[in-house]
Amino acid sequence: MRIGILTSGGDCAGLNAVILAVVRRAVLGYGWDVVGIRQGTHGLMQDPPQAIDLNDHVNNDGMLRLGGTILGTVNKGDPFHYPMPDGSFADRSAEVIAGYNKLGLDALIGVGGDGSMAILHRLAKMGGINLVGIPKTIDNDLAQTEYSIGFTTAVNVAVEALDRLQPTAASHDRIMILEVMGRDAGHIALFAGVAGGADAILIPEMDYDLDALTEHCLNIRKRGRNHALVIVAEAVKRDDGSAVTQENDGQKIRYGGIGHWLADELGARTGWETRVTVLGHVQRGGIPSPRDRVIASAFGVHAVDLIAEGRFDRVVAWSKRKVIDVDMADVIVGPRLVDTNGTMVSTAKGLGAYLGTPPKTVRTAKTV
Ligand SMILES: Nc1ncnc2c1ncn2[C@@H]1O[C@H](COP(=O)(O)OP(=O)(O)O)[C@@H](O)[C@H]1O
Ligand SMILES: O=P(O)(O)OC[C@H]1O[C@](O)(COP(=O)(O)O)[C@@H](O)[C@@H]1O
Numbered sequence: 001m002r003i004g005i006l007t008s009g010g011d012c013a014g015l016n017a018v019i020l021a022v023v024r025r026a027v028l029g030y031g032w033d034v035v036g037i038r039q040g041t042h043g044l045m046q047d048p049p050q051a052i053d054l055n056d057h058v059n060n061d062g063m064l065r066l067g068g069t070i071l072g073t074v075n076k077g078d079p080f081h082y083p084m085p086d087g088s089f090a091d092r093s094a095e096v097i098a099g100y101n102k103l104g105l106d107a108l109i110g111v112g113g114d115g116s117m118a119i120l121h122r123l124a125k126m127g128g129i130n131l132v133g134i135p136k137t138i139d140n141d142l143a144q145t146e147y148s149i150g151f152t153t154a155v156n157v158a159v160e161a162l163d164r165l166q167p168t169a170a171s172h173d174r175i176m177i178l179e180v181m182g183r184d185a186g187h188i189a190l191f192a193g194v195a196g197g198a199d200a201i202l203i204p205e206m207d208y209d210l211d212a213l214t215e216h217c218l219n220i221r222k223r224g225r226n227h228a229l230v231i232v233a234e235a236v237k238r239d240d241g242s243a244v245t246q247e248n249d250g251q252k253i254r255y256g257g258i259g260h261w262l263a264d265e266l267g268a269r270t271g272w273e274t275r276v277t278v279l280g281h282v283q284r285g286g287i288p289s290p291r292d293r294v295i296a297s298a299f300g301v302h303a304v305d306l307i308a309e310g311r312f313d314r315v316v317a318w319s320k321r322k323v324i325d326v327d328m329a330d331v332i333v334g335p336r337l338v339d340t341n342g343t344m345v346s347t348a349k350g351l352g353a354y355l356g357t358p359p360k361t362v363r364t365a366k367t368v
């Protein structure tokens with residue numbers, strides 16, 4: 001047997017740990033060959049396909065702790081809608097499938113998020129590829145899994161930022177705003193906000209009210225605290241409903257900047273000096289947390305076992321303290337958003353943090 005693995009979408013901590021787990025299980029457990037595909041679907045689109053032999057990495061225990069991905073990754077260039085130099089878009093899916101066939105692979109492990117998984121699922125159906133998916137994304141927005149690789153490390157980084165912001169906020173009598181990533185979901189902001197003691201947690205799943213937020217901050221002051229911590233997820237909108245974006249190149253939106261808008265508004269309304277930190281890609285880099293390494297290792301081993309059992313079109317998932325596997329069709333249903341009636345929201349509210357209110361319009365994305 002000869003299996004391939006690729007990493008796709010935004011990188012995160014724990015990708016090399018999952019590659020190592022796949023190599024160890026496949027090489028030591030089954031005596032197979034493992035091929036690493038470079039730059040996700042882009043590596044397969046090249047002629048010859050860009051790939052490396054991973055068998056030698058079986059002893060590379062440094063990978064367990066190494067950030068990023070040794071294979072490289074892409075979050076642009078959807079092969080079904082590929083941007084060409086002349087500005088047009090082309091369907092290059094046949095080239096990706098041809099690349100897969102040229103490598104002589106019996107199965108493919110795709111490590112990615114919901115967007116990547118949707119692309120790979122479609123390619124697998126078209127090209128008869130034996131596909132198994134492994135969830136990764138700092139955003140933790142994949143359906144069916146409680147945790148995706150990279151999430152815990154990103155939360156740890158955001159909590160460390162709050163830990164560092166609190167003393168400087170207290171020293172200067174300031175409101176400190178921390179903007180975190182997460183695409184359309186607020187999981188990072190919510191987990192980090194609870195763990196880091198944020199006084200307000202703004203997530204895209206909840207509607208905030210600037211007057212209520214202002215009053216909340218002023219009440220903190222009245223109660224005798226000279227500083228406040230606010231965490232805001234990047235996809236939170238301005239009060240007129242518009243998103244703050246860095247880029248919208250026709251392929252995807254890149255969020256960023258809501259923290260600065262919020263600082264201007266909140267600073268003016270409260271009369272309180274306000275500063276902003278935009279955490280950005282710091283959340284993706286660095287050494288994976290032990291929990292992400294555990295999840296990556298469990299996912300990698302289970303994914304290879306699925307291939308050994310001939311069970312394809314499955315995605316490994318973390319559920320109720322163990323690894324399970326689910327239909328890929330149940331995972332590519334759009335982002336899993338924060339459950340506004342869930343434990344994390346009620347905990348944050350119970351701690352007295354400002355979160356706003358659930359939106360009046362019903363959201364269609366999954367919250368499971
Ligand atoms: N070749 C590609 N591989 C993966 N994602 C791509 C590609 N081209 C465009 N994208 C887009 O990039 C974004 C990556 O997001 P997503 O796949 O959700 O990341 P992740 O897989 O890390 O969650 C999605 O909007 C996806 O459709
Ligand atoms: O690296 P880029 O292209 O700036 O993308 C930023 C986006 O990628 C992420 O960091 C990770 O998202 P994915 O895991 O879905 O790729 C998002 O939180 C953020 O919105």
Ligand SMILES: [Mg+2]
Nearest residue numbers: 113114115137
């Ligand atoms: Mg995603």
